[in-house]
Amino acid sequence: MPTYKAPLRDMKFLINEVFDYPKHYASLKSGENATPDIVDAILTECGRFSEEVLSPLYQSGDEEGCKLENGDVSTPKGYKEAYEQYMMGGWQGLSAPEEVGGQGLPASMGLLKQEMMGTANWPFSMYPGLSLGAMNTIQLHGSDEQRQTYLVPLTEGRWAGTMCLTEPQCGTDLGQVKTRAEPQADGSYKITGTKIFISSGDHDLTENIVHIVLARLPDAPKGTKGISLFIVPKFLPNGEGGVGQRNGVTCGSLEKKMGIKASATCVMNFDDATGHLIGPENEGLNCMFTFMNTARIGTAIQGVGPAELSYQWALEYAKERRSMRALSGKKDPEQVADSLIHHADVRRMLLTQKAFAEGGRAMLYDAARLADHMVEGHLEGDEKKAEAYDDKLGFLTPILKGFLTEMGYEAANLGVQVFGGHGYIREHGMEQIVRDTKIATLYEGTTGIQALDLLGRKVMLSTQGGAVREFTLRISNWARRQVTHRKARPFAWELLKLAAQWNVLTVRLMLTARKDRDIISAAANDFMMFSGYVTMAYMWARMAVVAYDKLENGGAESEAFYRAKIATAEFYFDRLLPRAQAHATSMLSPTRNLMQLDAQDMAFTG
Amino acid sequence: MPTYKAPLRDMKFLINEVFDYPKHYASLKSGENATPDIVDAILTECGRFSEEVLSPLYQSGDEEGCKLENGDVSTPKGYKEAYEQYMMGGWQGLSAPEEVGGQGLPASMGLLKQEMMGTANWPFSMYPGLSLGAMNTIQLHGSDEQRQTYLVPLTEGRWAGTMCLTEPQCGTDLGQVKTRAEPQADGSYKITGTKIFISSGDHDLTENIVHIVLARLPDAPKGTKGISLFIVPKFLPNGEGGVGQRNGVTCGSLEKKMGIKASATCVMNFDDATGHLIGPENEGLNCMFTFMNTARIGTAIQGVGPAELSYQWALEYAKERRSMRALSGKKDPEQVADSLIHHADVRRMLLTQKAFAEGGRAMLYDAARLADHMVEGHLEGDEKKAEAYDDKLGFLTPILKGFLTEMGYEAANLGVQVFGGHGYIREHGMEQIVRDTKIATLYEGTTGIQALDLLGRKVMLSTQGGAVREFTLRISNWARRQVTHRKARPFAWELLKLAAQWNVLTVRLMLTARKDRDIISAAANDFMMFSGYVTMAYMWARMAVVAYDKLENGGAESEAFYRAKIATAEFYFDRLLPRAQAHATSMLSPTRNLMQLDAQDMAFTG
The missing domain is CATH 1.20.140.10 (Butyryl-CoA Dehydrogenase, subunit A, domain 3)
Structure with missing residues (x-):
């Protein structure tokens, strides 16, 4: 079985040669310490850790899976030791602020880290990954006290975190959340309800687990405007950075899944669990969206x-x-x-x-x-x-x-x-x-929800098409500068056409939507896929231009690498990009072909 | 968990209203007994068996899987009983000749049966399905004695069969087969070698298993021209329709797979196993292809x-x-x-x-x-x-x-x-x-091999494009008759365009292939997908025309059914068929974008 090799050459090509991260980091306060040699050292070390520690556990973790015994979840063999190394390496705090014990590096460094670790072993990387979600929430919406109590152990990786959103009756439609939060005399809340699909809901990697939970206050407004956010730790903090009493939150069962079997997906039961409000009352969903x-x-x-x-x-x-x-x-x-x-x-x-x-x-x-x-x-x-x-x-x-x-x-x-x-x-x-x-x-x-978010919310509702205009302007400004490029010219012309087409499609959909709201959902998937193919074409053209120029200017230390970039760009434009046109045709077709059938007439069995 | 419902309405729509099977069966000798009410009764009974017996075992079979213990493979709980019912129902011999105990019905009836049973529970249906392959081989290439010995118990379902082709070093490229067959004085052969991926290689459903094995005679020519076909039963026939001595063929292990876990995928070890030649020496592959x-x-x-x-x-x-x-x-x-x-x-x-x-x-x-x-x-x-x-x-x-x-x-x-x-x-x-x-x-x-078979063999090599000309003529002859159809006209025009385009694409690829052989493999997948989308469009248009006409002529007993057909045809033409054009564009692109990179320049890790 072959193992993961960190594609450092390609990563460095992008950050140094295509996107000029050194200049970008120099413009950031958090970039102060992200000098090229520090970045290089971090990538090398992260690659090594991913290749040598995480990759070997990928297959065995799938075979073994997680176990729930006597109320406690255990991760597959080797996970605890690997997590220990992860924690010792300070990886969890890479992009966290220095005041909570992090290294204060830019968020993008955390993304590079997540990419390598996640590629080597995605199920493992979900444990620290979910923690980052909890950390961000507390950082942005927690009180000073909450930050002091929770952020330091989370940043160290001594504690882990989760996001508890989904319930049996709702996932996407969080307005249906039923979990209740009863205010207590001491300012805390008693949380009661069932959450499902909770990744890292319980495990044996850390001494505590901090749940960020969506729940409803008594008399909260119905729907999405009555949801609040709470911190509910597995063990109550003892006030000295350690853990005290066990809280009323337990893992009821582990889901049996198609994959990511080494990642514990838990049904979590909250039974009068002590929690604390985070952010304003009834604004839990806004806090989540941040x-x-x-x-x-x-x-x-x-x-x-x-x-x-x-x-x-x-x-x-x-x-x-x-x-x-x-x-x-x-x-x-x-x-x-x-x-x-x-x-x-x-x-x-x-x-x-x-x-x-x-x-x-x-x-x-x-x-x-x-x-x-x-x-x-x-x-x-x-x-x-x-x-x-x-x-x-x-x-x-x-x-x-x-x-x-x-x-x-x-x-x-x-x-x-x-x-x-x-x-x-x-x-x-x-x-x-x-x-x-x-x-x-x-x-x-889901993919369908992303598509609706893109076309319905980000393009139509929030910007009336402005988001597409702004992004395609960026593409066409770049492409216009390349139309005189001796080699990249065909890519540039193609991009100019596609940028224009993207706008035309957007306008046509917006006009149709005035009379026919269903078009937004009907066209969303095709619109998103079209957008994806064009955005990726823009990236391949940019990479090709850098590669052409390096080869042109001679002395390219890795000629074969640049030639491979150009060849792959040609392949992409010739053989994958044509799919965008199928999506363009499909998205403009009438909603009637989707909506005309009554639900009961969609199948005739028996 | 919802269960399978046999889509009898749709099946009958196709065989009675679209393709006129009654007339077709009347033209066949084997169709003599396939009168409309017999067909109807068989479909109903097969649907019932699929829904009530096979469907309930689909999920439990996946959970349990097969087991290999002490050299014997056992199938999941309930499989043996379901197979018993299958056998008692005479299902295995549905399309087999009457002289070997079959019902002598047309091959297409067997396909309708396989569809229902396979949809309800694919892994189960593989056991009798593989048998059919062995039965066909013996029927077409076996001696009279072999037919007498093997076909009756196989047709009854008392015995099962397998096809033993793949070896560790080769699957597609069967010229690499290494399994040896040593001639014995009594006219039999001793077979020795290892076969992998043998579906139904061993199981507990039948009293005997008849393996059809590809092997090489001593001094056989190298490659595909030196492969012969042998019958190797698990138990040697006792000459009275029963089984005698155990033969030297055993299941070495069961593959752990992504799915079809209730279907036993075996590594089969042949160790001086007694076999008999079937068909002529060194023509085993031809026999297989029949x-x-x-x-x-x-x-x-x-x-x-x-x-x-x-x-x-x-x-x-x-x-x-x-x-x-x-x-x-x-x-x-x-x-x-x-x-x-x-x-x-x-x-x-x-x-x-x-x-x-x-x-x-x-x-x-x-x-x-x-x-x-x-x-x-x-x-x-x-x-x-x-x-x-x-x-x-x-x-x-x-x-x-x-x-x-x-x-x-x-x-x-x-x-x-x-x-x-x-x-x-x-x-x-x-x-x-x-x-x-x-x-x-x-x-x-694989899909790739099908594509190569279509474009390389069936279209270019065997017919110089004639196969496309013939099939598209069928499409355009039909479509031309519909261009005056009040409702179906748009479908007909679209089909006429696509039929012409299919021919143009074929000719262009054939011309390119004269100078650049790689185009056949480079274009094969796109060509096959294009062919598939157009063929399916032809089917949807035909179904729509029948539905329009039934509605038009009034008194349609199932108006909603026909409306659903038309709506689905519209959906297909509007939203799925456009993909064909992406394949058309992609298949004509130069092979250079695939072939220019040296293998060692395809990745730069580390």
């Missing part, structure tokens, strides 16, 4: 990671496994057959994986710069700045989360296809990547 | 089945589960939220499933008529007739197997999406359909 964009970008990594991992494994196999002869003539005449890699259709699958992995990575790193500014705005208390960057990021987020996770899933499935029948057998690990990746299209809002 | 088309159509059913099953379950859920409000206004104002079915994007997913299930079913039933004629040719010894129909079927087979299984997999994944996070949880059964369906794109030749 960092929803960053949380969703965290999930978007799960689009890039599996594409990378599955590509690495499939590429090795395609080089080694021999079957049939290449159509253009024998390639390895002394062997019984040619390697799979010599078959064009196998290359089509491999290059699709590569194009999605590297193109998706570029989309993430591009967006991560916006996250850096947004977080800085929050930490500086400059809410206007934070909001401005949150808006920019908010437009890209559903594209990243929705499009990249679907592409990651496609890439993981192609990895199985490259292996043929062997891809279906567990020992090769390829099918595990498929099972583990499917969840990415479901949690943190 | 029925490869029918075997692959059997697998194509696994594209339609999961789409149907996942659709049935997702539709129920979408009617019951409530989340958010419909964009066009509250639909169930008295409830806390509207049903999922009122959201256009959910309908997009459901209708995609429906379009693939019903469109795929039509493609199967259309092709099954060719199979009926082909089989009749074989049984009558009219090889010219058999070959003529085999050629027609041979063109459609890779489209059915390659395209429909990919679409079935997409449909199964959409079923998970409709369920949201719940789709990922095992108890709901949706993720099982995904895991069970993935194998369909891998076995009996």
Whole structure:
């Protein structure tokens, strides 16, 4: 079974050569310590940890899964030791403020870390990943006392955190939340209810677990405007940084899932558990949304990671496994057959994986710069700045989360296809990547919800198309500068056409929506996929231009690397980008073809 | 957990109203007994058996899986009893000749049976399904004695059969087969070697298992021209229809797989096992290919089945589960939220499933008529007739197997999406359909191999494009008759354009292939997918015309059914068919974008 190799060359290409992170970091307060050699050292060490510690546990964790015994959840063999190393390495606090014990580095450094660790072993990385969500919530909405009590142990990784949103009757539609919070004389609340699908709800990695819980105060307004946010720790803090009494929150059962089996997905029962309000009463959902964009970008990594991992494994196999002869003539005449890699259709699958992995990575790193500014705005208390960057990021987020996770899933499935029948057998690990990746299209809002968020909320409601105009302007401004580029010209023309088309499609949908509201939901998925393909095309064009220029200026130390970039860009524009047009055609078709059938007439069995 | 309902209304619509099976059966010798009321009774009974006996075992079989203990494989609880009922019902011999104890009905009846049983419980249906492959081989290539010895117990279902092709070093490229066959003085052979991925290789359902094995005679020519076919039974026949001594073939281990866990996938060790040659020496692969088309159509059913099953379950859920409000206004104002079915994007997913299930079913039933004629040719010894129909079927087979299984997999994944996070949880059964369906794109030749078979072999090599010309002529002849149809006119025009485009694409690829052989592999997948979308469009147009006419002529007993057909056809043409154009664009792009990179330059890790 091949193991994860951190794609450091590609990561550094993006941060140093395409997006100029050194300059970007120099513009950030939190970038002060993120000098090129520090960044380099961190990436190297993170890559090593991911390759040597996390990757070897990926398959065994799937085989073993988590166990619930006597009310306690235990993680698979080796997880505790790996987490110990993670904690000792200070990884949890990488992008956390220094005043709570973090290293104060930019948010994007945390994303690079999450990408490597998550690609090596996604289920493991969910434990610290969920904690980050809790940390962000407390950082932004907690009282000073709450920050003091919880943030230091969370940043150290001694404690972990969860987000308790979903209930049996509702996931997306959180207005239906029923969990109750009864105020107590001492200012605390008694929380009672059942939460499901709680990742890392219980486990044996940390001495305490801090639950961030959505619940309803008595007499709260119905629906989304009556939801408040509470901190409910597994053990009550003892006031000295340690833990005291056990709280009334327990894991009722573990879900049996398609994949991510090493990640504990818990049914959590709150039974008069002591909690404390966080943020204002009845504004729990707003508090959640503050960092929803960053949380969703965290999930978007799960689009890039599996594409990378599955590509690495499939590429090795395609080089080694021999079957049939290449159509253009024998390639390895002394062997019984040619390697799979010599078959064009196998290359089509491999290059699709590569194009999605590297193109998706570029989309993430591009967006991560916006996250850096947004977080800085929050930490500086400059809410206007934070909001401005949150808006920019908010437009890209559903594209990243929705499009990249679907592409990651496609890439993981192609990895199985490259292996043929062997891809279906567990020992090769390829099918595990498929099972583990499917969840990415479901949690943190399904693909359908991302699409609705993009078209309905971010494009139509909040900006009346302005978000598309702003982003396509960025694309076309860049492309216009490249139309005289000796080599990249065709990419630039294509992008100019696509940017214009994106706007036209947006306007047509907005006009239709005036009379026919259903068009928003009807067109959403196609609109998001179109947006994704075009955004990724922009990234591939940018990468190609850098590669052309490096080769042109000579002395490129890694000529083959740049040639591979250009070849993959050509592949992407020729063979994947045409799909955007199918989505364009489909999204403009009448809603009638979806809505005309009565529900009871959709099936005639018996 | 919802259970399978046999879609008898849709099946009867196709066989009676669209494809006129009664007339077709009247033209067949084997159709003598397939009168409309017999067919009706068989479908009803088969539907009942599938719903009541097989469907309830689908989920439990996945949970339990197969076990290998002391060299014997046992199937999950309830399988033995269900198989007993299957055998008692005479289902195994439905389409087998009467002289070996079968019912002598047309091959297409067997396909309808396989569809229902396979949709209810695919892993179960693989046990009798693999037997059919062995039965066909013996029927066509066995000696009289072999037929007498093996076909009667196989047809009764008392014995089962397997196909032993794959070895560790080769699956697709069977020229690499190493298993040896040493001739013995008594005319038998000693077979020694290891076969992997042997479905139903061992189990507890029957008193004997008959393996059809590919092996090499001493001094056989290298490669594909030195492979012979052998019958190797688990127990040697005792000459009285029963079993005698145990043969030297054992199950070494069971593969741990992504899905179809209730189907035993065995590593089979042959250790001086007694076998008998079947067919001529060194012509084993030709013998295999005789029925490869029918075997692959059997697998194509696994594209339609999961789409149907996942659709049935997702539709129920979408009617019951409530989340958010419909964009066009509250639909169930008295409830806390509207049903999922009122959201256009959910309908997009459901209708995609429906379009693939019903469109795929039509493609199967259309092709099954060719199979009926082909089989009749074989049984009558009219090889010219058999070959003529085999050629027609041979063109459609890779489209059915390659395209429909990919679409079935997409449909199964959409079923998970409709369920949201719940789709990922095992108890709901949706993720099982995904895991069970993935194998369909891998076995009996991967999607890539189907594509190569279609474009390289069936289109270019065997017919120089003639197969496309013939099939598109069928489409355009039909479409030309509909251009004056008051309602179906737009479908007809679209089909005429697509038929012409299909030919143009074929010619362009053939011209390119003269100079650049790689184009065949480079374009194969896009060509197959394009072919699939157009063929399915033809089916939807045909179904729509029948539905329009029934409504037009009034007195339609099931008006809602016909309206649903038309609505689904509109959906298919508007929202799924545009994908064909993305494939058309992609397939014509230069092979350079796939082939230019050296294998060692495809990744730069570290």
